[in-house]
Amino acid sequence: MADNAPLTLEQILKPLETWLEVEFTFIHVTEIAESLARLTREEQDFFLTWTRRISTTNIQIAYQFAVRATAGLMHMDQRVIEAWALHAMDTYDRAGLRPAMQVIEDVENFVHLSHAHAEGAVFEDFSGILLTFVHGLSGRQLKIAQGDAPYTDSETLFLPAVVATMEKAKDNFTLCKAMVAFQWAQTRFGSFRINFNDAFGAYEDQELALKQFHGLETLRLEACLQRELPGLAREMQRLKQTLAENEAIPNIWQRFAELLAAPGATVNDSLRMLTDAYQAPLAPTTCYQGELRPDAVTACMTKRTEHEKMHLRIKLAQMLEEMQKQQTEAPREAPPKIDVKEHQDSPNEIPSFDIMLDDMPVAPPEGVKQLLTSVYLDFGEIPPEYLVAAGDGDYDLTQFEDQGKNPDDVWQGTYHEEGATFYPEWDHGRQHYRKNWCVMREKDVTPVHDDFVPQTLQKYSGLIKHLHRTFEAMRDEDKLFKRQAAGDEVDIDALVEALADARDGREMSDRLFMHMHRAERNVAVMFMVDMSGSTKGWINDAERESLVLLCETLERLGDRYAIYGFSGNTRKRCEIYRIKHFDERYDDMVRARISGIRPQDYTRMGFAIRHLTKVLNAIEAKTRLLITLSDGKPDDYFDGYRSAYGIEDTRQALIEAKRTGVHPFCITIDKEGQKYLPHMYGAAQYVIIDEVRKLPLKVADIYRRLTT
Amino acid sequence: MQARALESEAYFIEAEPYYEATGDEIKIFEAAYRNKLPILLKGPTGCGKTRFMEYMAWRLQRPLITVSCHDDLTASDLVGRYLVKGGETTWVDGPLTRAVRAGAICYLDEIVEARKDTMVVIHPLADDRRVLPMEKLGTLVSADENFCLAVSYNPGYQSVLKDLKQSTRQRFVALEFDYPTTELEAKIVANESKIDRPLADKLVKFAHMTRNLKGSGLDEGASTRLLVHAGKLISSGIEPVSACRSAIAQAITDDVEMLAAIQELSSSLF
Numbered sequence: 001m002a003d004n005a006p007l008t009l010e011q012i013l014k015p016l017e018t019w020l021e022v023e024f025t026f027i028h029v030t031e032i033a034e035s036l037a038r039l040t041r042e043e044q045d046f047f048l049t050w051t052r053r054i055s056t057t058n059i060q061i062a063y064q065f066a067v068r069a070t071a072g073l074m075h076m077d078q079r080v081i082e083a084w085a086l087h088a089m090d091t092y093d094r095a096g097l098r099p100a101m102q103v104i105e106d107v108e109n110f111v112h113l114s115h116a117h118a119e120g121a122v123f124e125d126f127s128g129i130l131l132t133f134v135h136g137l138s139g140r141q142l143k144i145a146q147g148d149a150p151y152t153d154s155e156t157l158f159l160p161a162v163v164a165t166m167e168k169a170k171d172n173f174t175l176c177k178a179m180v181a182f183q184w185a186q187t188r189f190g191s192f193r194i195n196f197n198d199a200f201g202a203y204e205d206q207e208l209a210l211k212q213f214h215g216l217e218t219l220r221l222e223a224c225l226q227r228e229l230p231g232l233a234r235e236m237q238r239l240k241q242t243l244a245e246n247e248a249i250p251n252i253w254q255r256f257a258e259l260l261a262a263p264g265a266t267v268n269d270s271l272r273m274l275t276d277a278y279q280a281p282l283a284p285t286t287c288y289q290g291e292l293r294p295d296a297v298t299a300c301m302t303k304r305t306e307h308e309k310m311h312l313r314i315k316l317a318q319m320l321e322e323m324q325k326q327q328t329e330a331p332r333e334a335p336p337k338i339d340v341k342e343h344q345d346s347p348n349e350i351p352s353f354d355i356m357l358d359d360m361p362v363a364p365p366e367g368v369k370q371l372l373t374s375v376y377l378d379f380g381e382i383p384p385e386y387l388v389a390a391g392d393g394d395y396d397l398t399q400f401e402d403q404g405k406n407p408d409d410v411w412q413g414t415y416h417e418e419g420a421t422f423y424p425e426w427d428h429g430r431q432h433y434r435k436n437w438c439v440m441r442e443k444d445v446t447p448v449h450d451d452f453v454p455q456t457l458q459k460y461s462g463l464i465k466h467l468h469r470t471f472e473a474m475r476d477e478d479k480l481f482k483r484q485a486a487g488d489e490v491d492i493d494a495l496v497e498a499l500a501d502a503r504d505g506r507e508m509s510d511r512l513f514m515h516m517h518r519a520e521r522n523v524a525v526m527f528m529v530d531m532s533g534s535t536k537g538w539i540n541d542a543e544r545e546s547l548v549l550l551c552e553t554l555e556r557l558g559d560r561y562a563i564y565g566f567s568g569n570t571r572k573r574c575e576i577y578r579i580k581h582f583d584e585r586y587d588d589m590v591r592a593r594i595s596g597i598r599p600q601d602y603t604r605m606g607f608a609i610r611h612l613t614k615v616l617n618a619i620e621a622k623t624r625l626l627i628t629l630s631d632g633k634p635d636d637y638f639d640g641y642r643s644a645y646g647i648e649d650t651r652q653a654l655i656e657a658k659r660t661g662v663h664p665f666c667i668t669i670d671k672e673g674q675k676y677l678p679h680m681y682g683a684a685q686y687v688i689i690d691e692v693r694k695l696p697l698k699v700a701d702i703y704r705r706l707t708t
Numbered sequence: 709m710q711a712r713a714l715e716s717e718a719y720f721i722e723a724e725p726y727y728e729a730t731g732d733e734i735k736i737f738e739a740a741y742r743n744k745l746p747i748l749l750k751g752p753t754g755c756g757k758t759r760f761m762e763y764m765a766w767r768l769q770r771p772l773i774t775v776s777c778h779d780d781l782t783a784s785d786l787v788g789r790y791l792v793k794g795g796e797t798t799w800v801d802g803p804l805t806r807a808v809r810a811g812a813i814c815y816l817d818e819i820v821e822a823r824k825d826t827m828v829v830i831h832p833l834a835d836d837r838r839v840l841p842m843e844k845l846g847t848l849v850s851a852d853e854n855f856c857l858a859v860s861y862n863p864g865y866q867s868v869l870k871d872l873k874q875s876t877r878q879r880f881v882a883l884e885f886d887y888p889t890t891e892l893e894a895k896i897v898a899n900e901s902k903i904d905r906p907l908a909d910k911l912v913k914f915a916h917m918t919r920n921l922k923g924s925g926l927d928e929g930a931s932t933r934l935l936v937h938a939g940k941l942i943s944s945g946i947e948p949v950s951a952c953r954s955a956i957a958q959a960i961t962d963d964v965e966m967l968a969a970i971q972e973l974s975s976s977l978f
Contacts, residue, residue, distance in 0.1 A: 128965050128969075129965055129968045129969045129972060130969070130972075131969075132921060132924065132925060132965065132966060132969030132970075133969045133972045133973055133976075135920060135921055135924050136917035136918065136920050136921050136969065136970070136973045137917060137920070137973075138916070138917075138920060141924075177972055177976075181976065229976040229977055230977070230978070231949075231974075231975050231976045231977050231978045232975070232976035232977075235975075235976075349890070488782055488784040488789060489784070489789065489790065489844070490790045490791075490792060490797050495792060495797070499795055502795065512792050516782075
């Protein structure tokens with residue numbers, strides 16, 4: 001078929017030249033086009049699409065991609081290439097051009113790992129499942145992240161972007177799972193309970209010592225996993241057999257393995273054997289053992305142990321304080337002696353802890369339990385210095401916490417992204433998300449205590465009366481259904497009629513009961529108010545007036561509602577303004593905040609929809625509505641968030657919202673809205689109000705129609 | 709056993725139900741029963757609340773009337789209602805009234821699910837008055853001295869809207885149930901599903917893994933009841949991994965990714 005005929009050189013050259021802006025960049029595309037011309041149409045399409053998608057991010061990366069892809073990767077699994085391209089673009093977003101180019105240039109790493117047709121396991125695909133998997137295993141709550149090699153710092157498990165060691169995707173996934181389980185075992189079975197400096201300082205070749213030690217630990221952990229997760233251990237054996245890793249293991253290593261397989265073996269046994277292993281041939285390696293990075297572990301552990309010690313001591317002090325409050329007797333002279341008692345149901349389990357106060361057991365609160373478990377994993381016991389309640393001066397946890405910084409500090413002095421929430425953004429050129437792209441902060445609207453609200457109420461007093469009446473009619477009222485086949489009470493009217501019928505010789509109805517029907521309005525609604533600079537003036541006034549009228553009516557109706565404003569100034573400063581959250585009452589403070597709504601910067605919508613959807617979904621309700629009050633299409637300053645990009649991101653965010661069961665709706669005064677709203681919200685999911693003045697009159701009415 | 713129809717107040721439990729005490733709950737229940745105090749059972753689903761009630765009913769030799777509450781359950785469903793029979797209305801007692809008259813144990817399962825108006829009839833029964841107002845008959849039924857009211861509720865996953873009111877909860881003697889200790893749970897699973905002990909140990913370990921996931925995607929971990937189900941499947945010759953999938957994983961979640969992760973956990977274990 002003509003449709004499937006490969007593109008000619010000419011057909012390939014032209015788009016490539018446009019995408020790579022050859023006119024300005026002087027990139028030579030002929031060679032790329034020539035090698036592409038030799039491929040099938042399907043392959044051509046694949047490479048061309050990706051080149052185009054990358055070119056919207058960066059032309060240099062797109063060019064390097066095209067060169068390398070056509071040079072060596074033509075017959076590789078397309079999913080692996082995709083992962084590689086996306087990884088490069090993510091790196092570009094996160095760290096800039098140079099690291100991204102390194103990823104692209106590192107393609108040899110991908111290729112030499114892979115078989116000719118390897119079906120790799122891609123981090124994006126497996127990380128979710130494996131994160132849940134590792135949470136299911138006992139111990140500390142570990143995180144999973146993408147790294148340059150498989151290793152762990154004792155809190156985060158790092159895995160490569162693509163694993164393509166095995167030929168089949170399924171086996172590669174199993175390998176990832178084995179890596180995760182192995183790293184988990186390192187934290188669970190105390191591989192890091194040694195001082196790395198002391199342990200390896202004595203050896204001349206520290207690198208060798210580290211390697212051999214890792215080999216010994218691998219043997220010990222394999223035995224632990226064999227006991228703990230026999231099913232997985234079988235799979236790990238199978239992987240090793242496939243890769244022929246079991247062959248030709250030196251005798252001395254087999255002996256090490258036997259010794260370390262003893263159930264009581266600890267990291268100290270491995271350390272003791274290291275003197276022999278240092279002289280022995282190189283340790284056999286396995287596909288899942290990854291790397292041992294003492295520096296990362298030490299850095300992470302130092303920070304954690306300090307933090308946890310302080311935390312535990314403060315928690316203990318708080319516990320004592322609580323208990324003292326409850327005690328009616330005179331305060332005691334000496335503080336009680338604190339101790340912990342471990343109890344272990346079976347020898348392989350992490351023990352659970354009871355706190356002993358002067359030998360009286362006290363059940364520790366949930367947070368303390370987790371702390372104790374984490375401390376136990378680090379030390380194999382709870383060191384006594386951890387069990388001293390903090391003194392009065394020691395209560396300051398702030399040095400360990402990143403939270404709670406004032407969002408306004410961001411633009412003063414040094415720039416930091418701490419304390420912010422990150423949201424992805426849809427890049428339609430790339431047809432993929434930009435990860436952690438928007439830096440979102442929640443702030444409160446500065447309340448203004450003036451007479452705006454009373455004035456509005458005065459101005460619309462007639463309308464408000466009318467709205468009260470209509471909305472009261474909508475409240476969920478119990479309805480008595482008569483003549484039902486089943487119900488709480490006998491419907492005497494129906495019964496009399498039925499009896500009369502029966503006397504008459506006619507058929508007697510069986511609908512003789514009354515049933516009380518309770519219709520429950522179970523609606524939660526989120527109002528998302530445009531606070532961009534373009535609303536300045538009477539649009540802002542109209543928005544505020546609408547909100548006052550809405551609050552008045554919603555209070556009557558009893559629906560749960562929240563009001564948030566949004567505005568943005570580039571992706572680094574995406575702001576959500578709290579006006580009223582769901583649990584807040586409509587009081588003077590909320591009124592003052594409504595009055596205090598002021599136009600801010602630009603209209604970046606995607607992050608706002610994503611964040612407010614999350615807030616809305618935390619509320620339990622049958623129907624969840626997300627209503628946007630807006631004055632125009634998405635538009636942000638400087639970083640390309642306008643026209644198609646902004647609309648597509650907003651649309652994507654709305655699709656995500658709908659997927660979670662939220663019903664989005666848009667009320668706008670943009671007369672141009674007809675052009676883009678159907679695409680963003682869907683045909684019937686928006687309303688355009690042609691006169692700003694009418695906004696307050698209409699909004700409540702629209703809400704009524706939406707929810708009945 | 710053949711199917712047979714019984715009046716609900718004639719439902720005596722004849723054979724001793726299998727129950728392993730986890731603490732002093734039996735003693736407390738008996739003391740409360742002797743003192744005519746109503747009892748509130750708290751705890752996650754499938755940890756043995758209903759089995760405990762059956763056991764106590766057997767031990768006290770009282771009939772057990774169980775009502776599973778749902779969000780459409782009204783006071784009339786408990787107290788009774790008029791029905792039309794042959795051109796006349798006749799009153800029919802509801803399960804609670806039957807229990808009150810016959811001196812049975814009435815067990816209202818998941819009480820918070822019921823409509824608010826049911827509390828009106830429960831309150832006077834649950835304090836020292838021990839009377840049941842029959843609004844539609846205009847009478848009061850004072851409870852038989854053997855009558856006992858027990859309700860259960862799961863504080864874990866109900867919404868704030870459905871929390872038990874202080875005025876209700878403060879009438880009851882509360883017994884807290886949780887999953888049994890590892891040791892005991894394995895014993896229960898082995899005993900109930902007739903599998904050998906090492907396998908039961910593994911099932912319990914698997915349950916602990918799913919309970920670790922509570923809060924990170926699961927509302928509730930695998931209950932002891934599900935372990936027994938899985939154990940029964942295994943003893944009928946189903947492969948452990950498949951049994952865990954059908955009896956446990958699919959029962960606790962519909963989320964595809966969560967299912968896959970749980971599947972990975974069980975395949976790692978067996």
